Amino acid sequence: MLEDAAKRCRQHIVKMVHKAGAGHPGGSLSAIDLIVGLYGTQMRIDASNPNWTDRDRFVMSKGHASPAVYSILHEIGFLSQSDLDGFRTLGSVCQGHVDMKWTDGVDFSAGSLGMGLSFGIGCALASRMDEKEYNTWVMMGDGETQEGQVWEALMSASYHNLNNLNIIIDRNRIQNDDFVDVQMEIGDIASKVASFGWAVKEIDGHDMELVIDALQWASSTASPCAIIAHTVKGKGVSFMEDNPSFHGKAPNDEELMLALEELQ
Amino acid sequence: MSAPSSGGASRDGYGAALLELANDPRVVVLEADLGKSTKSCHFRAEHPERTVSLGIAEQNMVSVAAGLASCGKVPFASTFAIFSERAFEQVRNGVARPGLVAHLCGSHGGIHTGTDGSSAQSIEDLAIYRTIPGMTVMHPCDDLSAKALTMQLLNHKSPSYTRTARNKTPRMYDEDTIKELKIGKASMLREGVDIAIIACGVMVHKAVTAANNLSKEGIHAYVVDMHTIKPLDTELINKLVSTCKGIVTVEDHSIIGGLGSSISEYLSTTKPTKITMIGVEDRFGESGGSEELLELVGLTVERIEEACRVL
Numbered sequence: 062m063l064e065d066a067a068k069r070c071r072q073h074i075v076k077m078v079h080k081a082g083a084g085h086p087g088g089s090l091s092a093i094d095l096i097v098g099l100y101g102t103q104m105r106i107d108a109s110n111p112n113w114t115d116r117d118r119f120v121m122s123k124g125h126a127s128p129a130v131y132s133i134l135h136e137i138g139f140l141s142q143s144d145l146d147g148f149r150t151l152g153s154v155c156q157g158h159v160d161m162k163w164t165d166g167v168d169f170s171a172g173s174l175g176m177g178l179s180f181g182i183g184c185a186l187a188s189r190m191d192e193k194e195y196n197t198w199v200m201m202g203d204g205e206t207q208e209g210q211v212w213e214a215l216m217s218a219s220y221h222n223l224n225n226l227n228i229i230i231d232r233n234r235i236q237n238d239d240f241v242d243v244q245m246e247i248g249d250i251a252s253k254v255a256s257f258g259w260a261v262k263e264i265d266g267h268d269m270e271l272v273i274d275a276l277q278w279a280s281s282t283a284s285p286c287a288i289i290a291h292t293v294k295g296k297g298v299s300f301m302e303d304n305p306s307f308h309g310k311a312p313n314d315e316e317l318m319l320a321l322e323e324l325q
Numbered sequence: 326m327s328a329p330s331s332g333g334a335s336r337d338g339y340g341a342a343l344l345e346l347a348n349d350p351r352v353v354v355l356e357a358d359l360g361k362s363t364k365s366c367h368f369r370a371e372h373p374e375r376t377v378s379l380g381i382a383e384q385n386m387v388s389v390a391a392g393l394a395s396c397g398k399v400p401f402a403s404t405f406a407i408f409s410e411r412a413f414e415q416v417r418n419g420v421a422r423p424g425l426v427a428h429l430c431g432s433h434g435g436i437h438t439g440t441d442g443s444s445a446q447s448i449e450d451l452a453i454y455r456t457i458p459g460m461t462v463m464h465p466c467d468d469l470s471a472k473a474l475t476m477q478l479l480n481h482k483s484p485s486y487t488r489t490a491r492n493k494t495p496r497m498y499d500e501d502t503i504k505e506l507k508i509g510k511a512s513m514l515r516e517g518v519d520i521a522i523i524a525c526g527v528m529v530h531k532a533v534t535a536a537n538n539l540s541k542e543g544i545h546a547y548v549v550d551m552h553t554i555k556p557l558d559t560e561l562i563n564k565l566v567s568t569c570k571g572i573v574t575v576e577d578h579s580i581i582g583g584l585g586s587s588i589s590e591y592l593s594t595t596k597p598t599k600i601t602m603i604g605v606e607d608r609f610g611e612s613g614g615s616e617e618l619l620e621l622v623g624l625t626v627e628r629i630e631e632a633c634r635v636l
Contacts, residue, residue, distance in 0.1 A: 114397065161395065162423045168395065170423035176415060179385045183392020183400075186377060190353070190398070210415075213385035221377070 063269050066136055067097040071297045071324050073132035073145055079317040081149035084157070087307040088202060089129035091233035091266070091292040098272035099198060099229070100133050103280055108138035111165035117195050120181040123202035123231065124158035124171020125309070131155050131164075139166035175208025177201055178228060182218050185226035196280065199228045204236030207245045212257070218285045219258030227279040227286045230254075231266065233294040235305050251289045259287045266290025298323055332496055335526070336432045336489040338471030340364025343401060345472075346479055347372050353393050355379060355402035357386045363403035363432040363489070383408050387415035387429065394425040399479060406431025406447035406488050413453055420484045421457045428478050434464070434488035435577035436605055437527055437619050442612040447488075448605045451525075452582025454486040455555040461485040461508060462555040464576075464584075466529035469498045470552055473506045481508065488526065490577075492615055495530045497550060511558035517547035520633050521565040524575040525551050525584050528603075528624060532575050535629035546573075546633055557587050559595075566592065571599035571636035575629055577619070580604035601632040 070093045078084035099119065100106075106116045121130050131148065134140045140154070147153030156163050158172035169180050181199040188195050205211060218226055230250060234241050241247060255261045260282050264271045272290070279286035294308070295301025298320040301312075312320055344367050346352045354376045360366040369376040379386040383404055390400035409416075409431040420427045436446045455462045461483045465471040471489055478485055497514055498506065506512060514529070515536050524532035529550045536546040547565060551558065565572065572592075574585035585602030592598045605622050619625065 118396075120392075160423065170419070173414060173418045176384075176388045176391075176419050179388030179415075180392035180395070180419065182385075183389040183394070183398075184396050185392075186353075186389070187393050187396030187398050190375065191396075210382075210384040210388070213379070213382035214388075217379055217382065217385055217389070220380075 063097050063101045066101065067094050068324060070097060070129065070132035070136060072321060073135060074128040075298065075312060075317060075320045075324070077128045077131065077145050077148045078311045080146060082311050083149055084128055084311055085125040085309050086128070086312065087235065087294040087301055087304070088123060088126040088231065088233060090296045090298065090301065091294045092126050092200060092231045093129045093132065094267050094269060095200065095229050095231065095272055095290050096129050096133050098269055098276055100137060102273050103198070103276050105195070106166065111139060115193055115195050118168040118181065118184045118197040120169040120177045120184070120197065120199040121159045121171055122177020122199055123174065123205055127155070127157065127159045130159050130167065134166045174202070174205040175210040178211060178214035178218065181226055182214060182221070182223060185223040186221065188225050196225045196227070199226070201228060201230055202236070203230055203232045203234065203247060203250060204241050204244065206230070206247050206250060215254060215257040215259065223285050224283050227288070229288045229290055231292055232289055233292045235294040235303070235308060237308055239305050254287045260284045261287045261289060263289045263291065266292035267296055332493065333468040334490055334493045335465045335468055335471035336364045336491065338465065338468035339403070339430055339475050339487065339489050340367045342472040342475035343368040344371060345476060349399065349479060351397060351399045352479070353377060353398045353400045355386050355390050355400055357381055357383050357404045357408070359404050362405065363430060365401070365403050383412040384415050387412040388419045390427040391419040391425050394427040400427045401430065402427065403430035403432060405445060406434035406450045407445055410447065410450060410453065416454070417457050421460050424459070426482065426484055428485045428487070430487045430489060432489045433491040435490060435527060436610040436622055437577050437615040438491050439615045439618060440612050443609040446610040448579045449582065450486070450488055451554050451578050451584065452586070455587065459483050460555065461553065463508065463553050464488040464526040465552045466526055466550050467494050467496045467498060469496055469503045470506055473503050474508055474552060477508050490527050492527065494527050497529055497533065509553045509556045509558060511561045512550040512552065513547065513561070514550050515548035518545040519568065519570050520544065520573065520636055521547040521549060521569045522573045522575060522629060522633065523549045523551050523584065523588060525554065527577050528575040531626050532629055535626045535633065538626070539630055539633055544633055551584055554584055554587055557591060559591055562588060562591060566596050566598045571601070573601045573603060573629060573632045573636065575603045577624055578604050580606060599636060601636060603628055603632060
């Protein structure tokens, strides 16, 4: 069932990026199984009351993968098809990078990498100070961990013992210009995050059963948890898979047709 | 850690305000290892459960403040003015762009900060923060006004940057006049006739001294404390230029982009007026005593007087 939702989201993603003629399909397709799993099993939110103060927060730090977020928000009733059709156009609620100021259901204004976890720490601290139950989930990219602020944030989240904060790292091994290990090797990211005081689990980020189990583990573990999700950039569309050129490029008409055939 | 002093530096006023604001449970204080200097330490001592230490990590501190603001808190983050600049993009993209209301205080601003040397002397903070859409930018001149303006931030609708100063300065306000102080509304400290001196921060008392001296020569200058650089009090400026032949601006900040620039930008496009800008020319400072440094870069009472005479 969640697999079906993920497939529909993949279709939304390639259509949105194609229609806009711009966007980031690769990192949206690598992240979408994780996002569908999260929204399908963990997120306590209400489409009829998007600003509900006690809602769980999802901080999409790799905000260029906005089509992935918009597709799930469409599936659960926050965004209409015409909202998706307006992606990246003037006045659209679907801005190029996810933006809380523009979109109901978006909790963070992204676009500059490395800031999301810090923002999530703020949400988690507020939840604890107010004795609320809401949790904060942060998704970041693997290339994003090259930003120094990520490590400032990792250090402070465990120092402040934020049990209500978890991160998912989309380990798709590709960033804007090339493969991550070509641009700046980040090495054994799981060990590095663990050494900053986090509980860490590595999974296949496209196996929905493993995704759901890992999310439940993170949700129920009394320390900040990091899920390192090994994924394939462009997953689900053969010619986008593991292909750095589809980090930030829209499919043309022919490529869209091929992609949608593969995503049936 | 010393108790808040009476007749102190503007940073003391900031610290005293945070303590009073603590009555509101939304208020959260964030520190980056300089709470003893910025004076948020007094809040920390009384309210550790609402004080967040981020260590020496200004970018993280500002983004954490944004997250707190998004969840209904009123965060007050502080560090040295110069180190806040390290988080400029976090302020721009993470706080102001989504319209979150978080308050940043940069203490030890200006060249008068002294012996630590040029690495600690922020002379560009007012300039960079005022370029951010919707940002309120303030630089109070004494502890009383710093306290009053900080208190008003509790219900302010925009993110803000407030520069405070390290050194004690003479009080320009008293318990009565401080009641009139409002964010965005400049204070007329001295009435005049044909020249206006508009100053901010530690230079305000020098401006008053200069005006007092000039009155003995028959030159009667208004003195304005432009504690809020943005939004600029254009109403008062309009009033001044309707009677004055010129304006002298005075700031412990670069002449590029600060108080003088903002007034020049406004007047050059509305009512061109002769302006002399006194500030730090396009240069860095060095180690030295506060008064020595102010003298080195020409931020003196004598220079203000001379500028008024020439105008």
